[in-house]
Amino acid sequence: MDFMTLIAIFDSTLRYATPLLLACLAGLYSERAGVVDIGLEGKMLGAAFVTGGVAYVTGSIWLGLLAGTAASIALSLIHGVASITYHGDQLISGVAINFLAAGLSIVIASAWFGLGGRTPSLPPEARFQNINLPLADTLQNVPILGPIYSELISGHTILVYVALLAVPVTWAVLFRTRFGLRLRAAGENPGAVDTAGVSVVRLRYYAILIAGLLCGLAGAYLADFAANFVKDMTAGRGFIALAALIFAKWRPWQAMGTCLLFGFLSAAAPYLENKSFMGIEVASQFIDALPYILTVIILAGFVGKAIPPRAGGQPYVKEQ
Amino acid sequence: DPAIVFDLGGKFDKSFNEAAYNGAERWASETGGSYDEFELSADAQREQVLRRFAEGGNNPIVMAGFSFASALETVAADFPDTKFVIIDMVVDAPNVRSIVFDEHTGSYLVGVMAAMASESGTVSFVGGMDIPLISKFACGYAQGVKDTNPDANVIVNMTGTTPSAWNDPVKGSELTRGQISQGSDVVFAAAGGTGLGVLQTAKDEGILAIGVDSNQNHLQPGSVLTSMVKRVDNAVYESFTAGEGVEPGFAAMGLANEGVGPAFDDSNAPLVTDEMKAAVEEAKAKIIAGDIVVHDYMSDESCPSL
Amino acid sequence: MKKMPRWADVALIPILNLLIAFIISGLVLLAIGKDPWAALGTMIDGSFGSSRGVGYTLYYTTNFIFTGLAMGIASHARMFNIGGEGQAALGGLGVALILLAVPWPHWTLALPAAILFGGLFGAAWAFIPAYLQAKRGSHIVITTIMFNFIAASLMGYLLTGVLKVPGKMAAETAKFPEGAHLPTFHEMLAPFGIEFSKHAPANLSFLVALLCLYVFWILVWRTRLGYNIRAFGESESAAVYAGINPAKIIIITMLISGAFAGLMAINNVMGEAERLIHNAVEGAGFIGIAVALMGRNHPIGIFLAALLFGFLWQGGAELQFEHQIPREMVTVIQALVILLTGALDNMVRRPVEKLFIMRYKAKGL
């Protein structure tokens, strides 16, 4: 495998990882505040649909992004009303949101565009442009570092950089601000937050709103990347993000590492496929499953016990 | 009225089912007739829906997909006066018309075009789910490429092993980019909704793509070299037109009767050279004449060209 | 202590919840220009109005009972088994292998073998995640998600390869021998002079599912194992104090859970398709999660929830026939039902509770 192939794999890794990372961080905010969120998938899907539709109609990906994010936040709010205000089961609510997004996106899309579940293709001007970082072209020919900078680091759409930037920001918010301290406390011992005079309900709502926002970005990324919305296009990424979150033990930097790892496994898989046809017949399913198999192995071998936020999954009830 | 049943992918799968849907719509708009339709959401519904339509007096009943075979076998016997049309599979019954397509020969021809359009000598294929039908496409394609340029390299990737593999344009796009980084400059997508991502990426990255099933040339004009159309729409259209008089028996849709083959239209005219056209015509003639034997993956479930 | 009478708790509240879910669904239908009343009529008539409709409804119900039980038993040990999908798929493999391996003379022999192999394979697929959770602390949610994907790949490999019928297009095994045919409702009821549609997939597995509901109840509330499972689920530290071995309970519970999921194969694989097809589970594993959660992990609840989802699946299909309502509408209705009955329960419960308490107070209780 030559150097440029490696660059291509890492480049692809970054793109695979972006929606995972955004969704994973979404889950991180939510679960750190004590609200388990298996509705990441649904929120991404909803956002992808609305982004695709609105960006096409308005011709602006930014408006699409805005609307998509709003849709994702709306789904988050349903989760919030059910699991925070009405103390409902967070898992059920998440499952329901996944179904709701899967169904509504198609029902609405059919009524809207008449293309079945699909939205029309976005013209290039209604998509995010690749951002060329300064000097990317100039440095291109510098050996080793040149390609790394100009091919790998430079030349992605804005959401890739947003996702990467969201990691230190999340870290800082969680561990260096008042809000983060309270948020983490709400996920560990909401009683402590409440008796300290801070509203657990409001904190948890903030957390899921942020989660909605990040899922919205993740969904918008998918719609923009594929240049349209297709039925069920999240293809299980929300669940993988959830797995990544647990793998990362609910920590932002580890979340980035995990998402990059998952992205890398997906990116590298096609290169591993045997070039002989009989080989494909035998190996393609194995290659396809490889990321999942490796995840299990790594989890069993190196990561060990992941302790979730202690109050996670339980509604905060102080009075019945 | 006639009726049509779509397979699990749904009628807007950008591919096979959609082609069938287009045929039905064409019939409806041209004749002003109306038809009934159903999109499966569970495997157990196959027999149910066929029976429902037959009892409701729909005739003929067209079903798009090889998976209907066993359901049809039982239902057809119970409704001897109803005509059934099954696409992509052969069911032997007095009231069933079976229409199958030579995907491998059509794929061969687009392979020829791919080999000629490629400057790098590396072309590629993105399949949806790894099932025999898709291998049939891939194998014919590879043979067409290799026969045209024996030194050519064909990269084959399948998107996945679950039904979501048909609806993952993002992964389709990444697979394409991976193939590009390995040198491919023509990519053939037989992957339903996933293929949309392939075509998009081909356009974004400035290489050529080949569409499938329906004519997809217009989706990304200037980047889609051609589409390996499979005239499922014609099959449905003709069945609907024939109405209750649809003729039972076996119909093979191949190159000879324009059932499969590359699509040429205004969208891809600038990309297709006269040489290509000539080469396609020549190969087509040879295949029809039997001078070229395109290996059918289904015959022995192997592919010598890959 | 009492906040409301038991009938209100177990019947009134869920019915009110369902009502709201259906009202919202009706609004969605109105929005896409369909008549909700007609739709409801069609759904009810389509799923319960004819013996064929009932046959389909109960067929889906049977699937959901099995996956619901799988999720339910795991929940009692406070484990979230998302892997029902993969375990049910492997159950199908087990059933297919044994039914194809032996030229079964009669279903009475084939069924026990299928139950054994379906359960065994489902359990085996649950074993690795269980073992890793018990011994290595690997989170069961991730590992079971991963095992769903791995199962899909494995089944894809087998069904497009060694198990496929050569020369056939479909990724499926050969048809099972005649002797492995399970009696359908039609065949079961005919001796009693009851006419039941010949063409509905409901079969003897439904009775097996009912039996499993009973076994589940006995297991959870009448056996020592069930006691230990529940105790462990409530408090691991207390379980250790009482001499209950956590690793053992995790593994045993997950084996039972996987076995229940695997048993689904006797319905969809053995009873309906009579061969193993790719992706035969069709999301029933995930519906099982909702079924168990809504059914509060109790067999009666699981049965009712499974029946409700069976109704939605079958009735939803009828919507397409009669009203050309897109099949995804059913998913929307499902989502609303899950949301309202499962997660937004308190929205209705609180005001109703208040009413009852006011009444109690007025009566001086």
Place this chain on the structure above:
Amino acid sequence: MATATETGRQETAALASPAPAIELRGISKAFGPVQANKDISIRVEKGTVHGIIGENGAGKSTLMSILYGFYKADAGEIFIGGKETLIPDSQAAISAGIGMVFQHFKLVENFTVLENVVLGAEEGFRLTPSLRKARKLLTELAAEYELNVDPDALIEDLSVGHRQRVEILKALYRKADILILDEPTGVLTPAEADHLFRILEGLRDAGKTIILITHKLREIMDITDTVSVMRRGEMTATVKTSETSPEHLAELMVGRKVLLRVDKKPAQLGKEILKVENLRVVDEQGVERLKGIGFNIRAGEILGIAGVSGNGQSELLEVLGGYAEATGKVSLHGEELDLSGAESDAQSRRLKGIAHVPEDRHEEGLILNFHAWENMVFGYQNDPKYNKNKILMDNKAIWDETQAKMDRFDVRPPNPRLNAANFSGGNQQKIVLAREIERNPELLLIGQPTRGVDIGAIEFIHQQIVELRDQGKAILLVSVELEEVLSLADRIVVMFDGQIMGERLSSETDERELGMLMAGMKQGADA
């Protein structure tokens, strides 16, 4: 009162005394159909310590939670410093100068002390300056009130006593003038409790008002100025502490005369039941928690283990109970027990006649969401008595036995179908005791038998333990209540840092000597 004239100015002339720090009028609160507080009125003067006592479930915690804005009262008014104050949430309570230390601490276990203290009272958006400022203030407060804790320690690494200091620091950091403590000494050692009272006295002297909920009459007598008694949701009496006696208070509380001392005959010692030699335990972090201890217990004897909690007592109980690994030698009736920590040992210990009342009934002794009848066989579910065959349990037999045991132990309400969570602490403890004692074990391990239990129930529990001893059984009693150990045990072993500091006959020692040993000072005690 020095401030009488000042406060008097704000008051209506009609009131002779200065404005009370707190006045509650007609507070009522129902949880669903349960009336937890009924029309409660109470005045607490500024700069005093006011005690509240009452049986389990009398409504003490509920009342204080209302005052702290944690629950909303259905009716009634709250006056703080003479001004009517609405307390819709804890924020309002904090602004009104109220601080509360809950019975179950409200601390985030994996946060540091500092983080817990600033939580909710941060200075600005950024955390670092808040933490810096809090660190300084914390050092000052610590010096002023003898509240030393390491600000950077994680809560989960702290002893209960230290956690409580953090709770008090939290309140003081928020400038609380009124401090409510709900059963603060329930989990403290005598030394820690003494320390707490010194702190409280210091706070009172600094002009702060303190409300103290406790089940321990001695504490009431020692530190409070006035005391209120609650019964079944009502305030039955408020008296000056100097004008009452423990016996009188107990009677007000329970509604009958209560025996405040343990009444027991001298021990009739039999043969040796348990012998422990060179017992060592190393925990998961590799820290040695038991450093080779040895002792024995004879039939008809109560051996008390005294010591500050966290000095190895819990590990000792776990090892003997069969669910922790250890090295050394433990023999029951001369037969050596397997100490490998095999997971089924907890079961086999029970079969061998070792019963165990664990220290923490919520974490170990009970499954809170199980019915009382299911809890009644918890740990003994394998006993053939409760099983029809290898598979099915005999629920009828369990149910009948539960009813009988609930009767004998006067568990209230005597309803086997109630979840364990719905019993008061005292009654929960009775369920555990009934389960373990009624099996007539050869050896009873019992940890903190009366933690959080009201005096009526304590009297009963002590009687049961003594009765078992008098039947010739061996009892190992672990308690941080020195008074309890002294009055109940026949012989006392003091543990410190995983070792045995000394052994005394209870008739020949006193609190002072034991206190020295518990603090690890051998010489002082021996001298």
